[in-house]
Amino acid sequence: MKYSRRTTPLKQTEIQGHHCSVDVRLEKLSKVAFFRELQQEQLDKINEHFRAAHIQKGEPVYHQGEEAKQLFVVVHGAVKLIHHTTEGKDILMDLLKPGEYFGGLPVLGDENYAETAYAQMTSCVLSIGAVDFEQVLHANPSVAVNLIEITTRRLKQARHRIHQFTTWPVEKRITSVLLMMGEKFGEDRKDGILIQVPFSRKDLADMTGTSSETASRIMRTFQDEGLIRSGRGWVAISDAEKLKQRYISDG
Amino acid sequence: MKYSRRTTPLKQTEIQGHHCSVDVRLEKLSKVAFFRELQQEQLDKINEHFRAAHIQKGEPVYHQGEEAKQLFVVVHGAVKLIHHTTEGKDILMDLLKPGEYFGGLPVLGDENYAETAYAQMTSCVLSIGAVDFEQVLHANPSVAVNLIEITTRRLKQARHRIHQFTTWPVEKRITSVLLMMGEKFGEDRKDGILIQVPFSRKDLADMTGTSSETASRIMRTFQDEGLIRSGRGWVAISDAEKLKQRYISDG
């Protein structure tokens, strides 16, 4: 309500060429978890294998079911992984920020992409093909070990989600996702934490396995309690502490 | 009903020492997916790092939350991974057969065991510690790549399960699990496929995220339709085709 005369508080996505400049590329590559132990020299070499691409907001990077031929790294923006189901329901498997990888390759056990990747906002991504990546893998053994660790972590996260889906009511799942989004995309403001990424009711519903109506209802009660603020496509957490309390005490 | 005068049709679990004999150990190790490309000589060496242990039916191998110190391989029997929740509900994350691995190590991104492992039947498992495993990893680079592949596959499976939990009704989830169990533990009989592993209503419920009562109700309708037979702790699929039909057409 307070924002009725304002437009979205999110940073505008003004992407220019410089977002994929060599400097930015290298910086982001060095932040990719599975390249972390590498020397600058090796990173420079690896960088040469990658190609940059801009993706407009809402556009797909690849489609579910297509032959898995590339591994991607988010450089700027945000990418969401959507699992489309035959029943017409979408599931948001992950929302990635700069430095995270996605996509798939046969070496990594992916024959086909398991989901469709969309640019959640206009983004810049790097990609590498199978042959090049295998070369990188062989040249840098530590990368393989890091990959195992990351994948195991994601597996754990997925199993944790299974736990949530089978034992928690929708309200608690939404609270959990809000707090997680605050951690990952949150920007501290004087009046709370603004989630710095486009984030609609439908996104929230697809992350928690509910309908956008139910998500809307629950978000409204949270707003009425002063826990969050929200507008079209954005959410801010006003009182993370109270939200967490509620989340824990709920049982 | 037909079995009212019989005991369980499952093979009795008569474990003797020979189930963990060197021969059997080597054979199972060679079947572990991440050792598949290794030579006999290397396997022999790896074998020396493993220790064998017998676990009685229902006993735990390790507990959820404990420091992850070992990687295990099922040699004989079956092991189930149970995620205990604070709400008192259990989730059966996986049911493993000989040749599959479980447990965790810091190298693999596990600080603590994420679940408790129970012997679903009296079993024999091999274990290896952190130091030894890292040695094996360094001596055999292909193992790391295989591990990535296996973990990615498990991640995919977990995400597929998330999909099922959020979009499928219980009946369809149960059908899916029955067919999967038939594939994995099924033994062909003249009158159908017997699932050769102890398998209670509670297990089924914990796999599909429902209550044992609901699982029981659905299993009863399946029995009434002649799709399955079942008794205390065992299930046989009489008509896999019809079951699959039902599963697909259900929407």
Place this chain on the structure above:
DNA sequence: CGCGTAGTTGACGAGAGTCAACTATAGTGG
């Protein structure tokens, strides 16, 4: 300032969880 889309709200019903009582099974010991 107006339109398209995101978000809201209400009403209703179906799926599935829970509680509780009951029955059947299969291993145990007489």
Place this chain on the structure above:
DNA sequence: CCACTATAGTTGACTCTCGTCAACTACGCG
């Protein structure tokens, strides 16, 4: 080999969360 008992499985009744359909409101971009 049969009775005994603990435990697995079944069934009914009730409740409640949440999904669905539908109408409505209001942002915020152009």
